[in-house]
Structure formats: structure tokens, C-alpha cells
Amino acid sequence: MKKILIMNGPNLNMLGIREPGVYGSMSLGDMNDFIQAQAKEQAYNVELEFFQSNHEGVMIDKLHECYGRKDGIVLNAGAYTHYSYAIRDAISSIGIPCVEVHLSDIHAREGFRHVSVIQEVCLAQICGMGVKGYIEALKILLEEEK
Known part of the structure; x- marks a missing residue:
């Protein structure tokens, strides 16, 4: 069974509260439940861990904790992306x-959001x-x- 971390960053x-027109009306808990349900429905052989922090250092510590323990990471780094x-x-x-991962299309938003400094060290970027x-x-x- 693969072990995957779903990590979400600041804000x-x-x-569900912040700019629902951009990010949707689903809460973080609802989103995590949806992801878990989809993984089960698709019969993915995966164990998911969900984590969110508004603090850069805490996120870095969590990434370091994954070494030797996780098989993959899905990361929405929020503004830290840029x-x-x-x-x-x-x-x-x-x-x-x-x-x-980004909920919105970062390339169709404000200019400062178009650049991702993490993209080069990730397998893929999914947005929108x-x-x-x-x-x-x-x-x-x-x-x-x-």
C-alpha cells in the first residue's frame, strides 16, 4: 500500500470562507473527505495522510518527516508556491x-501568481x-x- 501525504499550505x-468564487465553497475538511472517498471509490491501494499549516517552517519539517516514510506528496503550497x-x-x-496542485488557475490570475518556484522539483503542476x-x-x- 502506497503512503501519500496531502499537504495544504497557508490560508x-x-x-469555503475565503473567496468562494475563486476557491469554491467546500471546506478543507469536506475537501479531504472527498479526496478520501474518491481514493476508496477508485480502489486505489493508498493510505492518505492530510496535513495543513500556515507556517513555512512547519511545512518544511513535515516534508522532512516524509523521508523514508511516504511514497508521494500532493502539495498545494498556497502563496509559498511563488x-x-x-x-x-x-x-x-x-x-x-x-x-x-492549485485549486484555481494560477496562470490566469494576478501576475505574481504565474511563477512557481517549486514547479521544477515536482513531477507535475495541476491548476484550475x-x-x-x-x-x-x-x-x-x-x-x-x-
Whole structure:
């Protein structure tokens, strides 16, 4: 059984409240439940762990904890996507396949959101698919590990 971390960064704990026109009306808990249910429905042989933090260092510590313990990471780094070289370095250092996910299409938003400093150390970037992007990321990770 593959062990996958679903990691969400800053402000994602405010899903359903923060800009529902951009991020949707689903809460983070509802989103996690949806991802878990989809994984079960698709009969993915996967154990999911869900984690969210608003703190860069806590996210880095969690990424480091994955070393030798997880087979893949689905990461929505939120705003850290655009400037956290520390998170980029953490992803790179642990050598675990990671897929970058964004609920909205970052390339169709404000100019500062168009750049991802973590994209180069991830297998793929998925954006603009809402919660379904997390399911696509799981598929990519499960295919990568065959």
C-alpha cells in the first residue's frame, strides 16, 4: 500500500470562507473527505495522510518527516508556491515524488501568481481543476510508482 501525504499550505484552512468564487465553497475538511472517498471509490491501494499549516517552517519539517516514510506528496503550497525557495529545497532534498496542485488557475490570475518556484522539483503542476486536481495528482503519483 502506497503512503501519500496531502499537504495544504497557508490560508487553505479558510476554504469555503475565503473567496468562494475563486476557491469554491467546500471546506478543507469536506475537501479531504472527498479526496478520501474518491481514493476508496477508485480502489486505489493508498493510505492518505492530510496535513495543513500556515507556517513555512512547519511545512518544511513535515516534508522532512516524509523521508523514508511516504511514497508521494500532493502539495498545494498556497502563496509559498511563488517565493519559498526553502520549501523548494525541502522537496528536492527528500527525493520523494511530489505533484504541485492549485485549486484555481494560477496562470490566469494576478501576475505574481504565474511563477512557481517549486514547479521544477515536482513531477507535475495541476491548476484550475478545483478539488479534482488532487485526484489527478494522486493518479500521477500512483502511475509514477508502478
